[in-house]
Amino acid sequence: MELERITVALRPRTAREAVDLGAAMLRAHARTVWSAWFVFSLPVVALCIAAGWLLGLPWLATLLIWWLLPLFDRIPLYVLSRAVFERAPRWRETLRGQRQWRWGGTIASITWRRIDSHRALRLPMELLEGLAGKQRSERWRVLRRPIGTEASSLAFGCMELVLVIFLGAFLSVVLFIPAELMPDWIRGSVGGVARRTPEVTGALIAGVAYLAWSAIEPLHVAAGFALYLNRRTQLEAWDVDLAFRRLRDRWLAAGRGAAVLLLTLACAWPHGAWAQQAAAPVAKPAPAQKVAAAKPEDVPVTQIETAFAVPASTSDQRFATAATEAFRDPRFGGEHKDHTWKPRNWSWDPKPVKLGRSPFEGIGNGFAMGIKGLLVLLLIGLIVAVAVYLIRRARLPVLALRVRSEAALDMHLETIEAQERLPDDLAGATHRLWSSGHRREALALLYRGCVEQVAAVLQVAVEPDATEADCLRSARRLDDTQRRQRAEAIVRAWQYAAYADRYPRDEDFARLLDGWPARHGSAA
Incomplete structure (x- = not known):
């Protein structure tokens, strides 16, 4: 893996610094990311809006677009994962490259894992590492252990940003334009177009929601990818590996310089003394052995799947052999014999103790079940009470405002x-x-x-x-x-x-x- 070609500064970061790194990567490749995003997603969005229009269900278009967001997330991740090691691909390369990635994780993300708040962190693990089965589950437990909360907070924060953009697009028309300057078609839409033409209203809402998701969802994916890179750096010490590689390159460059200097000094050394020893017998040199010219190996090309592959685990045969040899070393333990005195009938396995059935066991179990049921009922009642309290608190300002508006309107009409x-x-x-x-x-x-x-x-x-x-x-x-x-x-x-x-x-x-x-x- 050629870490020297990576364009991101590898160092352990906090979760917030990693999210900021994702935003910086997105800004650096914004044009490439969003061009591929719109080319890939616009036809799908058009089909969703057409389905809602033809079926007479105005809300269906917005629901379908939201449900297919994990499908669109593959585009920003493909661009950013290639841009980390090489140039960012164009939108045609991005669309063709989707055939190289597995679709199992995407299908799971739009079905039974659709409401997973760790989607942005899970996505690079599934698409870049290519693991399957039990190994993928173990890998996921290792990745999400310290940063699962940050990934969930990132998902909820992006959802709030989408709501702000979505509501702001509509409220800016209603709140910032005076009523007498507002065109008749806008005034009518606020009051009754939603009831008279629900298809048009549904398509408009779906379009505005799609633009809001298009603005925030690539940021969500980029921040999740940065969290993934930061976690891999912490687990595999990429920064230490890169530092040692750079140190090796510096020593190799210094060694080549020293070799050139020694060769120059050897060539410049005077050879007159050899001419005075012409009478001395000269030993016949041994036949020279033929040395095959070493053919330089081709420089390996970095592959994204190789770069993000999981490092060798303890099941690797070479690691197991090295561990066995290290264990046999006397300095690390080795093998030794120990003689101790024990009773003749000594056994390490304790004998199982058979307990008789207590007459109070049934009474105790019944009492425990009763207490458990009572606690469950109390918990349900507490949740219902909190929900009712919150609903009432939320409705009180709205009802008070409505009562004041109606009273002012009634007074206005009665006066006139x-x-x-x-x-x-x-x-x-x-x-x-x-x-x-x-x-x-x-x-x-x-x-x-x-x-x-x-x-x-x-x-x-x-x-x-x-x-x-x-x-x-x-x-x-x-x-x-x-x-x-x-x-x-x-x-x-x-x-x-x-x-x-x-x-x-x-x-x-x-x-x-x-x-x-x-x-x-x-x-x-």
């Missing part, structure tokens, strides 16, 4: 409909209410008169369910600029008073009464 017919002198009646301290009733009467006067000028009927936004839209259709501005000012004054309990000053209120619509015959 308090009189069946407007008084002839609308300005005088409104001024008398304001002077007597009934400011809310005065503004309600002025608002009602404004609505009827605008409808009379436009020659349209007053709708019973018309809102302030409808009145503003009707006022904008007036040709007279002064009348349009005065009508808008009256509606705004009524909104501030009815919903914010803010009333205009006396001089501002008198300015609203000076002219149309409070004085019908006035030109302005």
Whole structure:
């Protein structure tokens, strides 16, 4: 395994540091990951939405997309596992590479293990190591022992992020756009399009949910893969192995330099002394042996399956032989004989003691079962009580808000409909209410008169369910600029008073009464 080619700094990290490493890897290869993600998942999502549309089940599309998320998780893991040792593959290579991985773990993840909170940590073990059966179960127990809680926390945190994005996409339309500026089709969708066109609403919800999962699910997979790498580093000391390999490379480089230096000195040594010893007998050299030129071996290519394979276990024959030889060494124990005195009939196996049946055994068992049943009932009652308490606490603010809204709406309607017919002198009646301290009733009467006067000028009927936004839209259709501005000012004054309990000053209120619509015959 060529750890020198790995692009990640190998060192023991905490779980949070490992999750941050996964986010950094995802940022470094974001374009490759998400391009392969959308190419692979968009056709499947389209089929899910079409199935929900054709079957008349609007919720089915969102459920199917959520259920198939483990199938989509193979894409980010393939890209990141290749990017750790070599370049990140393109989306075509990623799609073709799915045929090389086993599908058993993916099928299990979308069936009986669908709600497993350790999915992001289990996924690299199943796809990269390729273990099966009992060996895979033992491997999983070793991997998840210290980081199972962190993997579950990661899953729940990503789920919360998905909910934030999903709800924020819809609430941003409703909360941040004023009602009078909101288009009619959006206002209608909030109130009744979900009932009139459930297929369209279901497809819209499924699309927004898919975008939210597309933003967070690759992060979930990358963080789980980083947790897996960190755990392998802790178990197999990858950082120590890599440090020794780098030290070996430095010594080899230094040795080659020393050999070159010695060869240079040998070649530069003077050879004149050899010429003076020409008369000396020269021994016949022995026949040289033929030395076969060593053919350099090809540099092995890193394979992902080889890189992430499980190290040799204690069942390996070489390890067992080495362990046996080490055990025979006297320094580590060896074999010796020990002579001790023992009784003639001595036995290491204790004799079993036969106990008779106690007459109180049945009574004790019955009492224990009764206590156990009582504790189970108490636990169930406690769970039900806590659930009821939480439900009531959650509903109280909603009910209080609803009661206050309904009370304000009823007061608004009662105030407006308090009189069946407007008084002839609308300005005088409104001024008398304001002077007597009934400011809310005065503004309600002025608002009602404004609505009827605008409808009379436009020659349209007053709708019973018309809102302030409808009145503003009707006022904008007036040709007279002064009348349009005065009508808008009256509606705004009524909104501030009815919903914010803010009333205009006396001089501002008198300015609203000076002219149309409070004085019908006035030109302005």
